[in-house]
Amino acid sequence: MDTTDILKRVRQIEIKTRGLSSNIFAGEYHTAFKGRGMMFSEVREYHYGDDIRSIDWNVTARFNHPYVKIFEEERELTVMLLIDVSGSREFGTTWRFKKNIITEIAAVLAFSAIQNNDKTGVIFFSDRIEKFIPPKKGRKHILHIIRELITYSPEQRETNISEVLRYLTNAIKKRCTAFVISDFIDDNFEDALKIANQKHDMVALRVYDPRETLLPDIGFVQFKDAETGENQWINTSNKNTRQAFNKWWEENERNLNTTFTKCGVDSVAVRTDEDYVKALMSLFKKRN
Template structure:
């Protein structure tokens, strides 16, 4: 499908130009171990983000102000003078974005579709990763196919990923009927086979494709890598407003329901609660940070609030 740069329908679809604009504003948060106190990745929330490894650089004589925890006691005893070991931070950590553009993401009642919010989050994350000196790779998938991108530390690599996101996003339509869950597991299988130790895997989607196999893959990944889950949702999934007759369709079957029925509202919201509870259980059991992205507000604001600190624009770095 040709990417149509003019197909920008107020939050229904995204364009490449729209996503590239995030390259200038993807600031105010970090995926590194050192976190602001308000970040869900900070230690007080029980999260773990290993961050990059450390390479030994040199030995140097201790001077006032150096970190005593870096003291090399063997060299100190041997020379009779205090020495410390100096390390340089590795700059080639791989960060994997697992991005859903499934039909279930083509839903939204507020500012944007869930698929658009996921695309925004992908762009924001990819530009932040590359801006931090790390490599970003991705698996972008929908109900019919998936596309794998090897990690790169370049803007061109980000553009390749975002171009595929736009392609799959613009292929979404209310009449699409295929809604398989297999693609998520295929994506996780690929990342599981290619991720190194201490990589970071960021899952971006609405959680509707999660099953027992997905849980097994995520559990295995989290044993040697960091995993962060981003749940993209629409407020209407949490609470269905009573409006009488409501027409619903999955692209194949259409139904007309009474949304004012309390029993229907309870069942409807219960599906979302069940999905969130499952993700929360997985998050708690394997120390996987979980944050949520709503379709009713700008995505960058939500990312900065949850993964960074509530700071003014002048202080964002």
């Protein structure tokens, strides 16, 4: 892809995702993610109907009259996009690969963030930290992110979600909202996710292809592992093989949902052959 094609693709994504963030997601994003961080504003006298949990007992004791603490939502948040750039994102059996969906979702979230005056940063990861783009504001910064999403070529092809979660916890000191956008073909990241969610507001966005859920009966097929490069012939006409594959998917699905629930992390799944707008709206409404 030459420079002209890259700029054209960046512009196409900007037009589509900026429009979505302006016309559909702006209010939903604000409601779902603003106000998660609250800062102290002032103390005033207690009024009938105030939540008694907000009473400032020290001030109340000093003046012998009830006073309450008033908090305001933080006007500026930091949004971090943790983008999976491992080999499996290059898989797709519909008209879009997983990486195309990941790019558009990341762009929508980035434009929604800057419209709410939030900073946006990005961490590309495989089984290592591939690239870190520090949080900033502005359209120029978002276009730089989109260009990197389109053109970045990772040095490694395998996946280690725990690695990026540990990096986020150590690198971003102030509490942020962090979206992990991945197919989550990995395991043993529960502890790292739990720790990260104690410091930050973690959200999991899982992108998958419909062919990953069901193995078709099409005879002998050579499969290649996108992350290890390993090739293997599989007889898809074998009923036991298809059942084993389906069982793996169902178990993986249950394990992921259990992990997200145990860690207290909001999550949503997006299929490459479906409209991701509905999935994001569902996520935002779930957080309201």
